[in-house]
Amino acid sequence: MTTATATPLAERMRGIVGAGNVLSSASDLVVYECDGFTIEKNKPDVVVFPSSTEQIVAIVKACVELGVPFVPRGAGTSLAGGCLPVGGGVMIGLAKMKRILEVNYRDRYAVIEPGVVNLWLTNHLKPQGYHFAPDPSSQGACTIGGNVATNSGGPHTLKYGVTVNHVLGVELVLPDGRVVHTGGPVEDAPGYDLTGVIVGSEGTFGVAAKAWVRITRNPEAYRTLLGVFETVDDATNTISDIIGAGIIPGAREMLDSLILQAVEAAFRFGFPLDAGAVLIMEVDGLDAGLDQDAERIIEIAKKNNAREVRKANTDAERLLLWKSRKQAFGAVGRLAPSYCTQDGVVPRTKLPLILRFIQEMGAKYDLRIANVFHAGDGNIHPIILFDERDADQVKRVLNASHAILDECIRLGGSVTGEHGIGVEKIDFMPKLFTPDDLAMMVRLRTAFNPDNRCSPHKMLPTAGACIEQSKAGRRAAL
Amino acid sequence: MNETCYIDGFGPLPIVKPDGVASLGDLIRQAAARAAALYPVGGQTSISIGAPPSKAGQIVDLRALAKVIDFPARDMTVTVEAGITMKHLSNLLARENLRLPIDVPHADCATLGGILAANVSGPRRLGYGTLRDYVIGISALNDEGNEFKAGGRVVKNVAGYDLCKLLVGSFGTLGIITQATLKLRPLPELQTVLVLMGEPGQLEAILTSLHVSRTRPVCVELLNQAAARTVFAEAKLAVPDTSWVLLVGYEGNADAVAWQVQQLVKEVGKQRRIDGRIDFTAKPLCEAVVELAALPMIETTFKASILPSATAAFCQQVDREPQRPLVRAHAASGIVYGHWPSGLTLAQAASMLTTWRDLAVQGQGSVIVPRCPSAWKTTLSVWGQPRPDAWLMREVKAKFDPKGIFNPGRFVDGI
Known part of the structure; x- marks a missing residue:
């Protein structure tokens, strides 16, 4: 996308949300060129901040008309490039849609806009003794819209479940501008559990404009x-x-x-x-x-x-x-100038095997690898210490990371427990899934997003996609 | 194949019983080639749910696909084929002190595939959630007869779209479920049911006090007199002489259960009568409540899904109708069932359904008819008005099953 086409695009967007809610200068856009996965970077042509479902609809329809891709973004704390604007286009920033619309304690649900920060909701519920159960470590910054997109986890998932277990319904702006409302506060709505597949679809099904979430009583x-x-x-x-x-x-x-x-x-x-x-x-x-x-x-x-x-x-x-646990990450900073982490999962009883393997990889590639993680669910986050100025080290980090993820697959696990596939792990999808599995996932995406205009080149491998994946560019986070 | 069977008066449909995934794939390819339909079944315990079939074809009995693929008990997961009966599965799990905490009536007949497709749940959904919370991996055959899977065998996994959620509750309309991996829970050390008696004017007050109780019940089951009479008789217990009965269940370690029983008595015991059934004496009562929905005497069943706060008023209203049903509700989840033995006429059922649906709208919900005489299904709308997102469901169906092979006509909005 060139600046020449970007300007009319920006003008069009200003007409929808007002000049104060559109960013289009190069210096502004640089903030939005990546999420927590920093190795792939691409600036959107324009960042737009809608304040209502109607504005999202107008933005999406304009994108369809102008033939540009778009990608939703919450706080950008995701770690796999889920909100990387591949191919440029419009980034729909949802940070200004941050109202808690309703809290119903008797029926144990809340209705929120997507830009509500995870911890705000929990703090809001605290006086009544309730909380929103998913608590990723970025909960002070990440938005619930982002949690819905990535099906976020956190330290308490084994007992309390992940985001999908706490989302009752979604208002979704589809990639053609139609609005669909799935699920809701009443359980067992007849029909397919569309809410269940929208959660974790990494923004590839549309833009969530509202969510009905379950609220949970605090432990005594x-x-x-x-x-x-x-x-x-x-x-x-x-x-x-x-x-x-x-x-x-x-x-x-x-x-x-x-x-x-x-x-x-x-x-x-x-x-x-x-x-x-x-x-x-x-x-x-x-x-x-x-x-x-x-x-x-x-x-x-x-x-x-x-x-x-x-x-x-x-x-x-x-x-x-x-x-001691919460300051572990700060302490890691003392050990090396850079570090990156992975998000593999193995069956819980295979933890000793994968940890031994990680140790072996550390020896093989001459790298120091530290481990601090939520042990009960088999989700590992090995922290590989390195110096990013040393190209050879970076290469060894990559090789070790890939070997660890391959071993997770071999042990019957997965390459991502909570961070998502995004752009970072697309290459691993064919290792986890057969062509038939992936074909059915494509069929599902096609029902929501037939032109692949919304969050293109994410999650599922696309023939001819021009992104090089899996570099050691991510900061560690648990 | 000589055996045949009718579904909702549609048939006769020949029954075929594939001996494995390969022969099931062949069946699907043959059906696709002949533009015929396949109606997958397990123990047929949920067969009454849905509209009549819309296309000639075959019934596919999946009970021969019943292998245990992998049971790493210490990982608290199990991978099994879909045709396994729930009884067989729960016996297997219990040997390792584990369970799938989903209440399934007719567990000796019901198969895992069947309960997944129909998304069966019961009283303890309050404490443990529903099947969507336990399926971490799934395999199914698609419209080309090829196996596809989603999820995996680990409890935490966000790789790929979660087709498990889509297939659970899809009534076999998107593919034929062949295998599932389940997350499991430990068996509780102790089970207890407290029986609370209530009069009509007190129901909402009791439910509200349970909602704010310091205790954490795993079920809050509300029964009208007719339902209570049936349940207690089945459990061979004396029937409480009160117009409403609440069964409040607690499970967990012995200390926690004992404290909760005492606490609830302290919280609500002054105002009303409470009877406690602990450990093995609780079991017959729990079983009778779960089996209530499946009793052969029941000819017609309505199921309302409404806000929990609307449940007490809803139950009292439908209990005042002339053809009074057995009313039972998963009261804290907003799920209300009305069961009628034979004797109801179509006209009465239709008028009652209108009443139920009008009331359900006030509780932001809806009503389906999971069971009724087949002949009524052309008159009664068993799934009710399509939801606003029904068009997107049809879109998903069209992508997964463009030729209309799987259970055509039986699901919502003609899917």
């Missing part, structure tokens, strides 16, 4: 434990045994020795530096019954050779235990 109480283990195997076996005993902890975070050393160097929590792994385990729910669960967890950890198990007895102690 927590018990937080921290176990120190000799080996990663002992820690992962502990998790399997806890879940096998019928206890599903709300959160289970694992830190390996490299992370521990970094955390210890930075904050001095008093972790033994020779420990293989630390596990933070938290059970939540009704106060009654939690002590029974906590005692069982201590017993199981000890049986798996835990060197010690610390239990938080007060809120202050609980916060201190969590601090």
